[in-house]
Amino acid sequence: xxxxxxxxxxxxxxxxxxxxxxxxxxxxxxxxxxxxxxxxxxxxxxxxxxxxxxxxxxxxxxxxxxxxxxxxxxxxxxxxxxxxxxxxxxxxxxxxxxxxxxxxxxxxxxxxxxxxxxxxxxxxxxxxxxxxxxxxxxxxxxxxxxxxxxxxxxxxxxxxxxxxxxxxxxxxxxxxxxxxxxxxxxxxxxxxxxxxxxxxxxxxxxxxxxxxxxxxxxxxxxxxxxxxxxxxxxxxxxxxxxxxxxxxxxxx
Amino acid sequence: xxxxxxxxxxxxxxxxxxxxxxxxxxxxxxxxxxxxxxxxxxxxxxxxxxxxxxxxxxxxxxxxxxxxxxxxxxxxxxxxxxxxxxxxxxxxxxxxxxxxxxxxxxxxxxxxxxxxxxxxxxxxxxxxxxxxxxxxxxxxxxxxxxxxxxxxxxxxxxxxxxxxxxxxxxxxxxxxxxxxxxxxxxxxxxxxxxxxxxxxxxxxxxxxxxxxxxxxxxxxxxxxxxxxxxxxxxxxxxxxxxxx
Numbered sequence: 013x014x015x016x017x018x019x020x021x022x023x024x025x026x027x028x029x030x031x032x033x034x035x036x037x038x039x040x041x042x043x044x045x046x047x048x049x050x051x052x053x054x055x056x057x058x059x060x061x062x063x064x065x066x067x068x069x070x071x072x073x074x075x076x077x078x079x080x081x082x083x084x085x086x087x088x089x090x091x092x093x094x095x096x097x098x099x100x101x102x103x104x105x106x107x108x109x110x111x112x113x114x115x116x117x118x119x120x121x122x123x124x125x126x127x128x129x130x131x132x133x134x135x136x137x138x139x140x141x142x143x144x145x146x147x148x149x150x151x152x153x154x155x156x157x158x159x160x161x162x163x164x165x166x167x168x169x170x171x172x173x174x175x176x177x178x179x180x181x182x183x184x185x186x187x188x189x190x191x192x193x194x195x196x197x198x199x200x201x202x203x204x205x206x207x208x209x210x211x212x213x214x215x216x217x218x219x220x221x222x223x224x225x226x227x228x229x230x231x232x233x234x235x236x237x238x239x240x241x242x243x244x245x246x247x248x249x250x251x252x253x254x255x256x257x258x259x260x261x262x263x264x
Numbered sequence: 265x266x267x268x269x270x271x272x273x274x275x276x277x278x279x280x281x282x283x284x285x286x287x288x289x290x291x292x293x294x295x296x297x298x299x300x301x302x303x304x305x306x307x308x309x310x311x312x313x314x315x316x317x318x319x320x321x322x323x324x325x326x327x328x329x330x331x332x333x334x335x336x337x338x339x340x341x342x343x344x345x346x347x348x349x350x351x352x353x354x355x356x357x358x359x360x361x362x363x364x365x366x367x368x369x370x371x372x373x374x375x376x377x378x379x380x381x382x383x384x385x386x387x388x389x390x391x392x393x394x395x396x397x398x399x400x401x402x403x404x405x406x407x408x409x410x411x412x413x414x415x416x417x418x419x420x421x422x423x424x425x426x427x428x429x430x431x432x433x434x435x436x437x438x439x440x441x442x443x444x445x446x447x448x449x450x451x452x453x454x455x456x457x458x459x460x461x462x463x464x465x466x467x468x469x470x471x472x473x474x475x476x477x478x479x480x481x482x483x484x485x486x487x488x489x490x491x492x493x494x495x496x497x498x499x500x501x502x503x504x505x506x507x508x
C-alpha cells in the first residue's frame with residue numbers, strides 16, 4: 013500500500029533524508045524510530061504530500077505523491093508533529109471543516125464526527141476552542157482529524173507524545189484496533205511503544221535507514237533490549253563518524 | 265471545488281470568530297466617513313460621494329495590508345499550513361479561497377457604508393453613475409491591494425514584515441503616476457519608460473473609474489494585476505513550503 017523508493021530531501025547543505033526506501037502493506041504498523049533530527053518528520057511530511065522530495069518517489073495505494081498528490085491525500089490520514097490546527101475554532105467546527113474539505117457532508121459528516129469523538133475520547137471538548145485544550149486533548153483532536161474519513165493509510169508523527177500513561181494506553185489500543193484494516197506508519201522515540209504496537213520497525217539516523225526489521229529479530233541480533241539495539245545503531249555509528257572527522261584535525 | 269468552498273467558508277468564519285473583522289469594519293467605517301466630513305462634505309454643496317471615494321486609495325493602503333498580513337504568515341507561523349495541505353486541497357485553490365474570503369470582508373465593509381448613499385439621496389438628487397462606479401472602483405482597488413498583501417504575506421512568517429512590505433508596494437503603485445514622481449523620473453528615464461510607469465499607476469485608473477467612466481482597459485488592468493500577484497503568490501508559497 014505504501015512504497016517508498018530512494019526518497020531524498022535536503023534543506024540547503026543539510027541532507028535531512030538521504031535516499032530511503034521501504035514498503036508497507038495493509039495490516040502493518042510500521043514504527044519509525046530514530047534520534048531527534050534523524051529525518052523522521054521530514055519523511056512523514058513527504059509521504060503526506062506536504063513537502064516535495066528532491067529525489068526519489070513514493071506512492072500510496074499506487075498513487076504517486078507528486079503527480080497524484082490529491083488522490084494520495086484523499087486516502088491518507090496525517091497527524092503532524094506538534095498537532096497544527098486552527099486554534100480559534102472549536103473542536104467540532106474544526107472537524108466539520110476537515111470533513112467538508114474531504115467532501116464528507118450531511119448526515120455522513122455527523123456520523124463520522126460522532127465516531128471519531130468516541131474512539132479518540134474527545135466528546136467532552138467538542139465545543140471548546142482548540143487553542144484552550146490541554147496537550148493530550150489537542151493530540152487526540154489531531155488524531156480524530158486524521159481518522160475522520162476512515163483512510164486506508166495513516167501517517168502519525170508521534171501520536172502519543174504529551175499523553176498521560178492512561179491516554180497512551182488508549183491510543184495504542186486504538187492503533188492496534190485500526191491496524192487490521194489499515195497500513196499505519198508511526199514515528200516515535202519511545203521504544204516500549206514499538207514493542208507494544210508495531211509489527212515492523214525501521215531505525216533511521218541522519219537521513220539513512222540503519223535497520224528495517226521486526227522488533228523480535230533486532231533483539232535477537234543484538235542479543236539485548238531494544239534500547240541497546242537503538243543505541244548500537246545510532247550512537248556507535250556517530251562515534252565512528254566523529255572519530256573519522258577528528259583525524260584530519262589531529263594530524264594538522 | 266470542495267477544497268475552495270471549505271477553505272473559503274472557514275476563512276470567512278475565522279474573521280468573525282475573532283475580533284479581526286469587527287475591528288476592521290469599525291475602523292474603516294469611522295475613518296471613511298470622518299475624513300469625508302472633515303474634508304468639507306457639506307461645504308461642497310454637492311450631492312455626490314466624490315470626496316468619500318477619494319479617500320479610498322489612502323485608507324485602503326493601511327487597512328487592506330493589515331487584513332492581508334495574516335493570510336499566509338499566520339498559517340506558516342502556527343504551521344496550520346501543514347494541516348491544510350494534508351487535506352485534498354490544491355495550493356491555488358487555497359490561495360484563491362483565502363483571497364476571496366478576505367475580499368468578501370472588504371466588500372461587506374463597502375456595503376456597510378450605505379448610510380453615506382442614503383445621506384446624499386436625502387440631501388439632494390445624486391448622479392447614480394459615479395456612485396455605482398465608485399463602489400466598483402473601490403472594490404477593484406482593494407482587491408488589487410489584497411493580492412499584493414497576500415503575496416507578501418507568504419514570504420515571511422512575520423506578520424509585521426508582511427504588512428510593511430505590502431504597504432510599501434501599494435504606495436509605489438499608487439503614487440507611480442503622480443506629477444511629482446513623473447517629473448522626477450522624466451529627469452533621467454526615457455519618455456517611453458516614464459509612460460510605462462505612469463500606466464502602472466493605480467491612481468489615475470481609479471480616478472477615471474470613480475468619475476463614472478468605466479473603461480474595459482481600466483477594469484482589466486486591476487483584474488490582471490491582481491491575478492498576476494496571486495499567481496506569484498502561488499509560486500512563492502510553493503517555494504517557501506519546499507524550502508521547509
